[in-house]
Amino acid sequence: MLMAEVVGSVVSTQKDPSLVGKKLMIIQPINSHQEKIRFQQVAADTVGAGIGDYVLLASGSSARRLFSEPSDAVDYAIVGIIDTFDM
Amino acid sequence: MLMAEVVGSVVSTQKDPSLVGKKLMIIQPINSHQEKIRFQQVAADTVGAGIGDYVLLASGSSARRLFSEPSDAVDYAIVGIIDTFDM
């Protein structure tokens, strides 16, 4: 799982039915020193994460399987809130 | 999902049957400040997106599952139009 910071969200009216009702958060991947790596993406939230939280991300088919309802369009999901980084 | 801007389209006569009838849009991934990231790809449109629209992309097996007809060759799809970026 990538580590990331939640930095925002997107609003989308015209979208695939499987995205309706999901919180679509903009996330910035980070390393364990909270430095930015890679590039931003949009992830569907599954754990009640908010802006400024450090989170864990699941990608690909793993992300799609986390929802009980059909979620075909989801390829990135927030699956945990990071309390501490232990180095 | 990646965020992206729709910047064009491709015409292809000789192609896999699963691509026939699909709008094949050239997309440029962006971050939440609408700055270019990564590299262009071609995505099958599912939401009626046009050139200049900011969109959400699903990749891999997620993209393939969005169509009711067989879509084996699709590994990138436009799944939403972004109205606003909230930071």
Add this chain to the structure above:
Amino acid sequence: MLMAEVVGSVVSTQKDPSLVGKKLMIIQPINSHQEKIRFQQVAADTVGAGIGDYVLLASGSSARRLFSEPSDAVDYAIVGIIDTFDM
């Protein structure tokens, strides 16, 4: 799908049975201005593409599903020839 130019092919005698009889083309990914991006890969051809053609590529499980015969080793396939880039 990535856009790419076909730049060559590879010959391989000792290979997985699922690659026998397939044309294995070397492709160079490009953007819509035909500038090189990323890095070369080898893709199995499904549309009769030749050297110099601009093509569309499917990756991962999408690529593997395009063949009627077992194609377990295929993770990149040429799925269309690009006639024009419309910007």
Add this chain to the structure above:
Amino acid sequence: MLMAEVVGSVVSTQKDPSLVGKKLMIIQPINSHQEKIRFQQVAADTVGAGIGDYVLLASGSSARRLFSEPSDAVDYAIVGIIDTFDM
């Protein structure tokens, strides 16, 4: 499989049920000269790896299938401890 060094771990209280009870290790991918490559991720441990160990990582659906219990959120797993690099 990527080669990596285990450099830490994360604590997460609020997380997907499929992550409960799993050791979530921060890993830094390396090459065969133990030089850092790419970027850090978090991987679920399956072999009892500790900080400072060099390990092998499985990604994507491969990682998810390694656990007997449901592991939908896992997209990276430690699958071996490297004893020696033979060059």
Add this chain to the structure above:
Amino acid sequence: MLMAEVVGSVVSTQKDPSLVGKKLMIIQPINSHQEKIRFQQVAADTVGAGIGDYVLLASGSSARRLFSEPSDAVDYAIVGIIDTFDM
């Protein structure tokens, strides 16, 4: 498929059962001019490749499906030896 050169191997005693008995080769991806690209990984050999050979790699679920025995931890496999690069 990525093109790569086999540059070494790893020894791992403590590992997932699905890796037991497999040759785990360190590979360096290359382009058609045999120049290094990307970064090293470890791939399970299926074709009897040795150090110095130029090979084709399958990734992800494609790699896992090449073995008759369970191979859950395999996400990279050597699937062919390249005899010639034709440009």
